Amino acid sequence: MMRRKQMLKLLDEEILEHLERETQDNIDRGMPPESARYAALRKFGNVTRVKEQTHEVWSLTWLEQFLQDIRFGVRTLSHSPSLTIAAVLAIALGVGMNVGIFSVINGLALRLLPIPRAQEVLSISQVIQFHDHGTRFVHNNGGYFSWSEYRDYRDHNHTLSGIAAYEPYVEATLAGGSAHRIMGSLASCNYFDVLQEHPTLGRGFVEADCTARESNGVVVLSESMWRNQFAADPALIGKPIILNRTPFTVIGIARSGFIGTDLIPSDFWVPVTMQTALEPGENRLANDNMSWLALLGRMRPSSTLDEVRAELNVIAQRINRQYPGRTISLVIHTARFFSSPEERQVLIPVSSVILAAFALVLLIACTNVSNLLLARASMRQREMALRLSLGAGRGRLIRQLLTESLLLSLAGGVLGSIIACCLFPGLTRFVTSHLPSDFPVVSINVAPDLHVLMYALLLTVCTGIAFGLVPALHSTRTDLNGSMKSDGAYAVSGKRSSRLLLKTLVSSQVAVCMVLLLAAGLLLRGLYYAQTVDPGFEMNGVATSVLDLKSQGYDQPQATQFMMQFTERLRSIPGVTEVAQAESAPLAHDFSVDHFTLPGHSDQIPIEYNEVTPSYFSLLRMPIIRGRNFTSSETQSSPGVIVTESTARQLWPQQDPLGKVLREGNGHVHTVIGVVRDAQVSHLGESTSNYLYYPFSPEYDGHGSVLVRYAADFSDTARSMTTAAHAIDRNAAVDVTRLSDYLEVWRTPSRIVAGLASSLGALALLLCSIGVYGMVSFSVSRSIREIGIRLALGADKKAIMRHVLWQAMKPVLIGGAAGVILCSMISSVLASMMFGIGAHDPVAFVSVPCFLLGIAVLATLIPARRAMDVDPSITLRCE
Incomplete structure (x- = not known):
């Protein structure tokens, strides 16, 4: 292809030389020159055809024809510039939009994790099927593993150089200055080693860091967290910070650009053995039947993906034999942000x-x-x-x-x-x-x-x-x-x-x-x-604050005491007319549902519910159209519940709902004492689904919302609410928002x-x-x-x-x-x-x-x- 012209020239010279020799031979035999020339051409054959046959042997004909088509196509399109420009712009518009949106999806699901040699890191998930009525506790994702399962896979495989476990999306309250919420991860001690991510300042975890339980904890901070919250102070290494009322010693600062192994960036990493310190009230480390840890493994250079799957499936089958009635299937592939089957x-x-x-x-x-x-x-x-x-x-x-x-x-x-x-x-x-x-x-x-x-x-x-x-x-x-x-x-x-x-x-x-x-x-x-839309309740002039005292280190008595003092202080704020508590504020994307049965029926009816104080309905201007409201002495264990209009119509059509009975899944029996007007408190645009209210328990478990109706300026009210919380606990994290802002979500x-x-x-x-x-x-x-x-x-x-x-x-x-x-x-x-x-x-x-x-x-x-x-x-x- 590169010497095409030269070879064609040589071919012409060779054919001409051959014809001249043949003509000369004919002349030597006595033929006239013109007859000798024609005789030589007749004996040689079609010169053009011989050239074409020789050229086909020399080169890739299809490639030459393709190049010819390109040259002809360019000339043809250049003769119609208006058509060419219109077509190119139309295709650019269509292709550009599709490539752009694919780049977003690629960043979410197809791009490898932003870590060194990411192609070697595998995501390990599991799918559990029960053959009887077995159950499993799930935190975050059903494809995650328990602590004991992680250790089994970590200690008994030979195809992976290491398996790391971590719990993503762990919320914590950072004390000091103005307390605020941050999000990080609980990680096994080999987390940074498996990912080959080494902090730029300080160090990562070592085995001794994972022996601490509830005290003497250490933490590695992200570079953005270190820069934004601690002004990039290099002297922070070795100093303590307070997370959820627990001191953690800063031992390292992650490199710039490392955000963790999930789409939501992590601000910190704490050893997984400190789980009860950051998340008090539940010891997940001791629960062998809970999915809460994501696993990542790095392949050895000598291993293949098929070998890893085969070996880990052998371990999974051994775990299956320990729990009759269930089957574990592993899903193993190259790690990305959306790796688990549930996410995909x-x-x-x-x-x-x-x-x-x-x-x-x-x-x-x-x-x-x-x-x-x-x-x-x-x-x-x-x-x-x-x-x-x-x-x-x-x-x-x-x-x-x-x-x-x-x-x-x-x-x-x-x-x-x-x-x-x-x-x-x-x-x-x-x-x-x-x-x-x-x-x-x-x-x-x-x-x-x-x-x-x-x-x-x-x-x-x-x-x-x-x-x-x-x-x-x-x-x-x-x-x-x-x-x-x-x-x-x-x-x-x-x-x-x-x-x-x-x-x-x-x-x-x-x-x-x-x-x-x-x-x-x-x-x-x-x-x-x-x-x-009119959601069926009055949200203007209402401020709300979601409190998660449990994650901030409060036990139940402490949380109950804090909430009693907090609500009393809120009532004394100038301009505040009403205060109410609820498990979930209206339209807060916080859903609770349980299954109930009616007397004489075996069908289970799913009903969403909320726990509220008696002032909840008056604060939101939701009238009780039948029956009565809760009293301050009633708790969740009391038999009385309040249902919505649509719930009463669907469960007891053309009947008086007052006094009707609902049996909860745990056997508790509840009696309807009131009917409240329908409102879109759970899903915007939906007010006809089954919904009921329990009385709010005074034994506060640490999680819930406080609603305040105010007549003053919102910023003044929000500042006063934050001051009231900090007067009780200066490290309490309190975020105050307008209730109407929930609509934006x-x-x-x-x-x-x-x-x-x-x-x-x-x-x-x-x-x-x-x-x-x-x-x-x-x-x-x-x-x-x-x-x-x-x-x-x-x-x-x-x-x-x-x-x-x-x-x-x-x-x-x-x-x-x-x-x-x-x-x-x-x-x-x-x-x-x-x-x-x-x-x-x-x-x-x-x-x-x-x-x-x-x-x-x-x-x-x-x-x-x-x-x-x-x-x-x-x-x-x-x-």
């Missing part, structure tokens, strides 16, 4: 829906480019017919046309990928920085890597084939005789197949656009409802999804409008002769206008109807974001199609009006 069960469906939505925009872009190529192919019918008549194979022509499509796709894919890599990191930071304060901080690396580059390349190639194959097949299936005789400008003006294909592509565009616009319309309707995911869907819908609408405009413009340009003849014969311009509009709107109506039907079938996927608006909301299903049809009419008017400006005399003169 959530991530995969969500990611699939998001990728499908973005792929729909790319599909519309592909359809637009197909329309452009079809219009261009109609102008090249005589060229294709001439090539076929000269002996070109149809497959060779299809390959040439696909090469042109791939050139367009590669140009658009490269441009779109560059734009995505530049824009999406900033967009991701913008979205995460504008999440409500209740949302945990997440760290997503959306920088391009091999996964993103391979996805962009695969998507680009598939896109080029997708929008180029149909025009290529269609333009090479031609009538040679008719195409050669016809004028090139009108070669296919009358072909029904061309018009049908064009209209089919437009119908598919409109259908996809309708789905995206309807989804956006439904989400916007749900978001508007969330913004204007519900609205934010809906707002993000609605904004995303609206953006996709707007882009789809733009591309769809361009497609409809292009179809009508092309149809009008191909019908100029027909329109001119009609006008010359006396046809009315308005009649022609109506005819053109009807022909243009038929595929739009068909596609719109298909889109409405398709969206009605899949709209239930959006139910969780609708907040009570039905998945077949009539407002959205009427307004969105009307809006799309209106845009389509506008897109057809401009080219349709051009049809009215046709001069019959000019048309007939040209004819």
Whole structure:
């Protein structure tokens, strides 16, 4: 390939020399020079064919033809700059958006952990199946392990250089200055060794650090925690800090950029043996039947993944024999942020829906480019017919046309990928920085890597084939005789197949656009409802504080005493009119549910519940419409409960609910003493689910919410509430928020999804409008002769206008109807974001199609009006 010209020159010289020798031999035999020359050529054969055969032996013919196709394609596309630019921009838009959103998903689920030699680190999870009525305690994730199970896998394997265990998402209160909540991890002593992460200051854990229980604890801080909370003081090493009222000696500072092995960054790491110090009240280390520790193992250089799985499965089978009636299945693969089966069960469906939505925009872009190529192919019918008549194979022509499509796709894919890599990191930071304060901080690396580059390349190639194959097949299936005789400008003006294909592509565009616009319309309707909904209780002028005294080192008597003093101090704050306590504040994403049975029935009924003080209902302006409220002397062990209106209707239809009995799963019997008005206290937009209230127990277990109705300024009230807590315990962590802020926790995911869907819908609408405009413009340009003849014969311009509009709107109506039907079938996927608006909301299903049809009419008017400006005399003169 590199010496092609030189070799061809040598071949010509060799053939010429051979012919000259043969001619000379013929002359020597007595032949005239001219006859000798012809005789030599007849004996040698077809010179051109010999050259072609020799060249085929020398080189890769398919590669040369491919290079020829590229050169010809570049020249052809350069002759149509407007078409090329329009196609490249459409593909760049579609591919860029898909590559950008894939980079986000890649950062969440496909990228390796940000640690040295991450490809060697394996995530180890388990799936436990019970063959009888066995149970297992779960903390965080059902695929985690107990402490004893971890030690079994750690001590009896030979294919891993080490297995580390850790409990993620451990909340702690950092004392000193203003106490506040931070999040970290409990880790085994070999955690940093297995991950090969060595602190930049101080040291990691050693075996002696894991012998301490509830005292003499050590801690490694993250670099951001050290910098933000301790001003990057190098003298902090060896000094104590207070976490949950327990002193921990700082022994190390992690390197910059190490956030742990989970998506939510860790601020600190404490030996797992200090679990009871950070999380008092429950000794998980001693519970062999609890899932609470995640496992990570690093392979030995000499081991393979299959060997690791085989060895650990042997250990799992040995553990199975210790617990008859259950079976453990291990799930082992390269570690990533979302590694456990439970996490992937959530991530995969969500990611699939998001990728499908973005792929729909790319599909519309592909359809637009197909329309452009079809219009261009109609102008090249005589060229294709001439090539076929000269002996070109149809497959060779299809390959040439696909090469042109791939050139367009590669140009658009490269441009779109560059734009995505530049824009999406900033967009991701913008979205995460504008999440409500209740949302945990997440760290997503959306920088391009091999996964993103391979996805962009695969998507680009598939896109080029997708929008180029149909025009290529269609333009090479031609009538040679008719195409050669016809004028090139009108070669296919009358072909029904061309018009049908064009209209089919437009119908598919409109259908996809309708789905995206309807989804956006439904989400916007749900978001508007969330913004204007009356939840059934009065949240304005209410402040709330979630207290988790148990995690701050309080036992039950201490927590009860703290809460009694705290509520008394709150009542004395100027401007505070009412104070109430509850296990969970309304709309706080803190759900409790239990199963109950009715007398004479065996069916278990799931009912959500809350524990509240008597002032809870009056503070939130939730009237009790039947029966009575709780009294201050009633506790959770008291038999009386209060149910909501909808619960009373569903459990005892057309009966008086007062005095009715509910039997709890543990055998306790409860009597209904009151009925309260329905309210959306558990899920926004849902007030008809079963719900009941217990009286709040004075024996406070350390976790719950305090609600305050105030008449003064919120900032003054919040400051007074914090002062009241610190007057009792200066290290108490108290976060005071408006109760109305809880709505934002519900609205934010809906707002993000609605904004995303609206953006996709707007882009789809733009591309769809361009497609409809292009179809009508092309149809009008191909019908100029027909329109001119009609006008010359006396046809009315308005009649022609109506005819053109009807022909243009038929595929739009068909596609719109298909889109409405398709969206009605899949709209239930959006139910969780609708907040009570039905998945077949009539407002959205009427307004969105009307809006799309209106845009389509506008897109057809401009080219349709051009049809009215046709001069019959000019048309007939040209004819």
